[in-house]
Amino acid sequence: MDPLPSVSISEQWGQAFARPTTQSTTQSKKRTNGQDVLPVNMQTLVDALLVDVAGLCVAARHSDYVGAMHRASLEPGVCTVIGHAGSASVAAAALINGTATHGEDYDDTFEGGPIHAGAVVVPGVLAAAQFHHLSGADLAWGIAVGSEVMCRLCSVAPKKVHQAGFHPTAVFGALGAAAGVASALSLTPHQWMNALGIAGSMASGIIEYLAEGAWTKRMHPGWAAQAGYRAARLAQEGFTGPRTLFEGTHGFFHAFANTDEGFFEEMLSHAGVQWLAADMAFKPYACGTMAHPYIDCARALVKGGLKVQDIDHIQCNTAHGIVHRLWEPLAAKQQPINGYAAKFSIPYAVAVGLLRGDAGLVEYEPQVVHDEQVRHLASKVSYVVDPDNPYPKKFTGHVRVTLKNGQVMEAQQDHFRGGKDDPMSQTDLHQKFLANCAYGGWSSDLSHSALALLLGMRHALVIEASLLGQ
Numbered sequence: 001m002d003p004l005p006s007v008s009i010s011e012q013w014g015q016a017f018a019r020p021t022t023q024s025t026t027q028s029k030k031r032t033n034g035q036d037v038l039p040v041n042m043q044t045l046v047d048a049l050l051v052d053v054a055g056l057c058v059a060a061r062h063s064d065y066v067g068a069m070h071r072a073s074l075e076p077g078v079c080t081v082i083g084h085a086g087s088a089s090v091a092a093a094a095l096i097n098g099t100a101t102h103g104e105d106y107d108d109t110f111e112g113g114p115i116h117a118g119a120v121v122v123p124g125v126l127a128a129a130q131f132h133h134l135s136g137a138d139l140a141w142g143i144a145v146g147s148e149v150m151c152r153l154c155s156v157a158p159k160k161v162h163q164a165g166f167h168p169t170a171v172f173g174a175l176g177a178a179a180g181v182a183s184a185l186s187l188t189p190h191q192w193m194n195a196l197g198i199a200g201s202m203a204s205g206i207i208e209y210l211a212e213g214a215w216t217k218r219m220h221p222g223w224a225a226q227a228g229y230r231a232a233r234l235a236q237e238g239f240t241g242p243r244t245l246f247e248g249t250h251g252f253f254h255a256f257a258n259t260d261e262g263f264f265e266e267m268l269s270h271a272g273v274q275w276l277a278a279d280m281a282f283k284p285y286a287c288g289t290m291a292h293p294y295i296d297c298a299r300a301l302v303k304g305g306l307k308v309q310d311i312d313h314i315q316c317n318t319a320h321g322i323v324h325r326l327w328e329p330l331a332a333k334q335q336p337i338n339g340y341a342a343k344f345s346i347p348y349a350v351a352v353g354l355l356r357g358d359a360g361l362v363e364y365e366p367q368v369v370h371d372e373q374v375r376h377l378a379s380k381v382s383y384v385v386d387p388d389n390p391y392p393k394k395f396t397g398h399v400r401v402t403l404k405n406g407q408v409m410e411a412q413q414d415h416f417r418g419g420k421d422d423p424m425s426q427t428d429l430h431q432k433f434l435a436n437c438a439y440g441g442w443s444s445d446l447s448h449s450a451l452a453l454l455l456g457m458r459h460a461l462v463i464e465a466s467l468l469g470q
Contacts, residue, residue, distance in 0.1 A: 008193070008243045008244050008245070008246070008247065009244075009245070009246040009247055009264055009267070009268065010193045010196045010197060010243065010244075010245045010246060011189065011190075011193045011243065012268055012271070013149070013179075013192070013196070013268070013271060014188075014189035014190065014191075014192035014193040014196075015189045016268075016271040016272035017145045017148075017179065017183055017192065017271065017272055018183065018186075018187060018188060018189040018191075038140060038141065038144050039275060039278070041275065041278040042144045042275050042277065042278055043140065043458065044278075044426075045144070045147070045277060045278055046139075046140045046143050046144055046458060047454070047455055047457075048108075048282065048426075048429055049108060049118040049121075049122050049280075050122060050126075050143075050454045050455075051429060051430065051433050051451065051454050051455070052107065052108060052118060052282055052429065052432070053082075053097070053101045053107070053118050053119065053122040053123065054082055054433070054450060054454055054468055055432065055433035055434075055435075055436035055437055056100065056102075056103075056104065056107055056119075056436055057082035057083050057100040057101055057468075058082060058083040058437045058439075058440035058441075058442055059104065059106070059436035059437070059439045059440045060083075060100040060103045060440070061082075061084060061100065061440050061441075062440065063100075063103060063104075065099065065103055065218055066096065066099060066100045068215075069095065069096050069099045069100075069219070069222070070084065070096055073088075073092045073095050073096055074086075074092055074096070075088055075089040075091070075092045076088070076089065077089030077090060077092065077093065077131070078130060078131060079092075079093035079094075079126075079127040079130045079131055080093060080126075080127075080130065080466060080468050080469040081093050081096050081097060081469060082097050082100065082465075082468045082469065083100070083440060083468070083469075083470070084469060084470075085469055085470060086469065087466075087469065090127045090128060090130075090131045090229055091127075091226040091229065091230070092226075093123070093126075093127040093130075094123045094124045094126075094127045094128075094177075094222060094225035094226040094229055095123075095219075095222040095223060095225065095226045096222060097122075097123035097126070097127070097222065097225070098119055098120060098124070098221040098222025098223070098224070098225040098226075099218050099219050099221065099222035100222075101118070101119040101122070101123060101221060101222075102116055102119040102169070102218055102220065102221040103218040104343075104361060105283075105286060105287055105288055105343045106283050106285075106286040106287075106436075107119045107283065108280050108281065108282055109280070109281050109282075109283065109289045109416075109419075110150070110151045110154060110276075110277070110279070110280050110281070111279070111289075111392070111393070111394060111395055111419050111420065112151065112154045112155060112158070112276070112392060112393060113150075113151070113154040113168055113169075113172075113392065114289045114290070114392065114395075115150050115151070115153075115154055115169045115172055115173075116169045116221060117146070117150040117151060117169075117173075117176055117277065117280065118143075119169070119221035120146070120150065120169065120173035120177050120221040120224045120225050120228070121142070121143055121146035121147050121150070121173075121176050121177055121180045121225070122143055123221070123222065123225040124146070124177035124181055124224075124225035124226065124229050125139060125142035125143050125146060125180045125181055125184050126139065126463070126465065127225075127229065128142070128181045128184055128185065128229055128232070129142070129184060129463040130463050130465060132184075132185060133462050133463075134184055134185070134462070134463055135461055135462060135463070136456075136457050136459050136460035136461070136463060138184045138185075138186070139184060139457065139458070139460075139463055141184060142180040142181060142182075142183045142184025142185075143180060144275070144277065145179050145180055145183040146176045146177055146178075146181070146183070146228075147176065147180070147277040147280065148271075148275055148276060148277040149175060149176045149179040149180070150169075150172045150173065150175070150176035150277075151276040151277045151280070152266075152267045152268075152271065152276060153168075153172040153175065153176070153267065154168065154172070154392075155263055155266040155267050156246075156253055156257075156262035156264060156266070156267050157253050157257040157259050157261075157262045157263070158392055159321045159392060160253075160257035160258065160259055161253075161256050161257045162207070162321070162325070163257075164256060164258045165206055165207055165208075166205060166206060166207065166256050167205040167206065167207050167217060167220050169205070169220055169221055169224070170203065170204060170220035170223070170224055171203040171204065171205055171224075171252075171256045172203075173205075173220065173221055173224030173225070173228070174200070174202045174203040174204075174224045174227045174228050174231070175196055175199050175200065175203065175228070175252075176224070176228065177199070177224050177225045177226075177227065177228020177229065177231075177232075178195040178196055178198070178199035178227075178228035178229075178231040178232050178235075179192070179195065179196060179228075180228065181195075181228055181229050181231075181232035181233075182195040182196075182232040182235065182236075185232060185236060187232065187235060187236055191235045191236055192235070194234075194235035194239065194240050194241045195228075195231045195232045195234075195235035195236075196231075196241065196245055197240070197241020197242040197243060197245045198230075198234050198235055198239060198240075199227060199228055199231035199232075199241070200241065200242065200252050201241070202227035202228075202230070202231055203224070203227070203252075203256065204223065205217075205220040205223070207325070209340075210325060210341075210344060212337055212341065213336065213337050213338045213339075213340040213342075213344075214340075215340070246262075246264060247264070279419070279420040281416055281419035281420065281423070281424075282418050282423075282424045282429055282432070283418055284417055284418050284424065284428075284432075285349075285358070285360065286343070286359060286360050286361050286364055287342070287343040287344070287349055287359050287364065288325070288326055288343055288344045288349075289395060289416065290319075290322045290325075290346075290391070290395050291326060291345075291346050291349035291359075292359075292395065292397070292416055292417060292418070293395055293396055293397025293413040293415070293416055293417070294316060294349055294350050294353070294397040294398070294399060295349050295350070295352070295353035295359050295397075296353075296397060296413050297350075297353075297397045297398060297399040297411040297412060297413055298349075298350045298351075298353030298354045298399055298411075299353050299354075299357055300411045300413075301354070301399060301401060301409055301411050302353075302354055302357065304409070304411070306401060306409050308354050308377065310403045310404055310405070311377070311380060311401055311402075311403060311404070312402050312403055312404045313381075313401075313402050314350060314380050314381045314382070314399060314400065314401050314402070315381075315382050315383065315384060315400050315402075316346065316350065316381065316384075316397075316400065317383070317384055317385075317386040317389070317398040317400075317412075318346070318383045318384070318385060318386060318389065318398070319385070319386065319389035319390075319391035319392075319396075320387070320389070320391075321391050321392060322391060323383070323385065325344055326344055326345065326346045327346055327347075327383050330382065330383075333345040333346065333347050333348065333378075334347045334348075334375075334379045334381065335375055335379065336348050336369060336378075338366070338369065339365060339366060339369050340364075342364055342369050345378070346381070346383070347378040347379075347381035347382075348369075348374070348378045350377075350378070350381050351374050351377040351378040351381065352368065352374060354377060355373060355374055355377060356368070356374075361436075361439055394414065394415060394416070394421075395415070395416040395419070396412070396413060396414050396415070397411075397412060397413040398411070398413075399411050399412075430451060433447070433451060434447050434448070434451070437450070442470070446467075446470060449467060450467055450468055453465070453467050453468070
């Protein structure tokens with residue numbers, strides 16, 4: 001057996017992301033001024049994540065799954081449940097808000113994963129910031145670090161976590177939330193390391209939801225958010241976790257990726273100096289990320305003159321790594337059982353892209369999912385695996401349509417719109433927020449007031465989010 005390292009991987013991360021503290025007049029820990037400043041691109045990301053998460057929570061607030069989570073989990077406290085009156089405990093707010101954020105699969109994503117960091121980290125750190133009376137600078141640092149940790153975890157064993165049957169957002173999310181809350185609370189490097197070690201035993205989330213469109217994936221970010229908070233608080237109070245979380249014989253990737261090897265040097269490289277999370281993407285469509293370029297291709301074909309009634313069949317080139325989630329079993333993907341199952345179907349995504357020119361929240365409502373014209377067109381969509389597809393480094397799309405007269409029309413896209421190669425503008429992101437709030441029943445005045453609050457939250461002396469609880 002190899003000797004234990006003198007400085008473990010998680011200790012190196014703790015040294016990179018935990019920072020020096022001074023004692024304020026109230027004896028609570030505050031960051032030194034030099035550590036209050038995030039790079040400009042990360043400041044922009046934090047603002048964007050706060051806006052996107054809040055809008056998604058409002059959009060989902062009347063949904064059946066959020067109602068069930070709210071009734072089952074609500075506990076008294078001081079934290080905001082976005083889109084709902086009253087307040088809740090830290091754990092309940094993190095769980096409900098995380099579930100609502102991810103519920104429609106319309107949230108942020110990281111192309112190297114894919115993972116949805118904001119859906120985990122923002123609910124966890126925001127609830128902690130409210131309960132512990134933290135500042136906007138504390139909140140921003142926690143969101144930035146938690147998101148960065150989740151993004152860096154994606155580089156260790158690409159695709160292997162999914163292949164092992166786990167949802168990366170769920171299992172990486174527990175660590176990301178722990179890192180984010182630990183950083184917001186100004187834990188020491190040693191406490192930070194323990195928080196990650198503890199969270200490793202709280203990580204969970206299998207992908208069997210794919211079979212019948214069950215709701216469990218929706219819950220994964222919320223569960224990870226509240227678990228990460230617990231892990232950080234336990235570490236703050238002296239509870240210990242394994243120092244060798246990553247490199248140990250029974251380590252994290254041994255459990256969740258079926259491997260004892262990994263690109264740990266990539267995970268550690270320039271941590272705290274270079275911010276991978278700055279390239280996180282925001283979704284223009286309310287469905288699984290890898291389906292997005294296919295929707296764009298379908299829309300481009302219609303714009304180029306394709307008439308849907310002339311289609312004989314459709315074949316798409318695709319990546320092997322997404323077949324088991326978005327293409328198979330093909331018959332089920334062509335005829336999804338409900339709106340949530342449709343979100344993880346490329347045949348359905350291509351069909352609504354061709355017929356409706358969009359894949360927003362409305363396109364995954366029951367009346368559209370069960371529309372006979374949509375289902376008939378989706379049944380014509382099949383795939384072939386392209387061995388040279390660059391997934392997961394890049395998300396690409398390709399649609400080849402053969403017409404009834406034998407003519408072929410084809411479109412392809414080599415990037416994810418909303419990602420680093422074609423990012424969503426601030427204006428577009430704000431419009432998405434306002435549209436989500438309108439979908440959830442908020443007035444225009446309330447939506448604009450909430451947007452102003454969110455954009456100013458990084459600068460707050462103490463986090464105040466009660467306006468969002470309506």
